[in-house]
Amino acid sequence: GACGEVKLAFERKTCKKVAIKIISKRKFAISSEREADPALNVETEIEILKKLNHPCIIKIKDFFDAEDYYIVLELMEGGELFDRVVGHKRLKEATCKLYFYQMLLAVQYLHENGIIHRDLKPENVLLSSPKEDCLIKITDFGQSKILGETSLMRTLCGTPTYLAPEVLNSFGTAGYNRAVDCWSLGVILFICLSGYPPFSEHKTQVSLKDQITSGKYNFIPEVWAEVSEKALDLVKKLLIVDPKARFTTEEALRHPWLQDEDMKRKFNNLLSEEDKLMALPQVPAQPSTSLKRLREGEAENADPTKRLAVCAAVS
Known part of the structure; x- marks a missing residue:
């Protein structure tokens, strides 16, 4: 949308692919100021997503408030x-x-x-x-x-x-x-x-x-x-x-x-097939050399976004 983009990323411990919606705080602030009653609200979006639990509703995995907003979502391969x-x-x-x-x-x-x-x-x-x-x-x-x-x-x-x-x-x-x-x-x-x-x-x-x-x-x-x-x-x-x-x-x-x-x-x-996939234990994948380089000198606890590595735009 006008305020954000979606990128493909992976969780570094498992190498599992996820989608990250990145909302620019700078652009978001400008958009909000233009609206007397802004319909777009990142906090509202996140709170709604967190409360929802339905197989036909996209699931939110995580949220980071850093230099921009990062909303981690399940990746839909199709x-x-x-x-x-x-x-x-x-x-x-x-x-x-x-x-x-x-x-x-x-x-x-x-x-x-x-x-x-x-x-x-x-x-x-x-x-x-x-x-x-x-x-x-x-x-x-x-x-x-x-x-x-x-x-x-x-x-x-x-x-x-x-x-x-x-x-x-x-x-x-x-x-x-x-x-x-x-x-x-x-x-x-x-x-x-x-x-x-x-x-x-x-x-x-x-x-x-x-x-x-x-x-x-x-x-x-x-x-x-x-x-x-x-x-x-x-x-x-x-x-x-x-x-x-x-x-x-x-x-x-x-x-x-x-x-x-x-x-x-x-x-x-x-639905049954998806449930079986979700029930499988997450086995940490062996990081590649490039992943090791990405990790060098990084303190994950200091910055939670470093648990993720962004690969490319989904679209």
């Missing part, structure tokens, strides 16, 4: 859903179903814990493996806010393509609720199934805002002819302009398209 969709043009419907089921479980868990993500998009859905059938995890809670029982968000934020109509109409004053995430999920599902976004200013004079607030998405019949009626019906139920009429995560999970025992069995098998 990259972003965005790149997977772009690389394949569109995903198989069965693959979409497996991924979307997990997204719904993750967002349902967030909502049950009083958290609205507010910035759901394919770039914030990570894949555990390059394999087609894999676990997915939701990441980037930098723009999340923990809600009280009666609280509503009034901060305009998020990625325009995925923003719900009520967010664009509110101008930060009317307030909006967790239904905004369900709209974003509908946009993601639309893209995964079709390979193109429902709202775009390409080849049209209608603004993105007007398209979204009217709920008029770009429907190409020949593309959707290959998609089942049940899948399309779920997309329509999520892309309803009125947030009160829009499907919730619970309603989406009960939709006929997701009543697929083979898909759920596949998901449970993937």
Whole structure:
């Protein structure tokens, strides 16, 4: 994002790969000053991540407050859903179903814990493996806010393509609720199934805002002819302009398209495989010569960040 970057790193004692989100304090301070009520807050992000425990939510491993903020996260070897969709043009419907089921479980868990993500998009859905059938995890809670029982968000934020109509109409004053995430999920599902976004200013004079607030998405019949009626019906139920009429995560999970025992069995098998991997003891790897050189003259206890060595940018 504007304030940070993600890099590949390894834990020096185990040589296990991790991802580090580095947030520049200098840039972060500038960004914060520009906002009267900054939605991006590193402490908020960390506190939210620490409290969450769900197989489809990215796990925080550590946090260091040094010259910059360092958030150590589990590494997802499969990259972003965005790149997977772009690389394949569109995903198989069965693959979409497996991924979307997990997204719904993750967002349902967030909502049950009083958290609205507010910035759901394919770039914030990570894949555990390059394999087609894999676990997915939701990441980037930098723009999340923990809600009280009666609280509503009034901060305009998020990625325009995925923003719900009520967010664009509110101008930060009317307030909006967790239904905004369900709209974003509908946009993601639309893209995964079709390979193109429902709202775009390409080849049209209608603004993105007007398209979204009217709920008029770009429907190409020949593309959707290959998609089942049940899948399309779920997309329509999520892309309803009125947030009160829009499907919730619970309603989406009960939709006929997701009543697929083979898909759920596949998901449970993937969970079991991950649990087995997590249960394996961490055996310290033999450091290479280059690692030994990195360690020379370093006091790990004096600077906890030295337990990690940054290799390269993930992206």
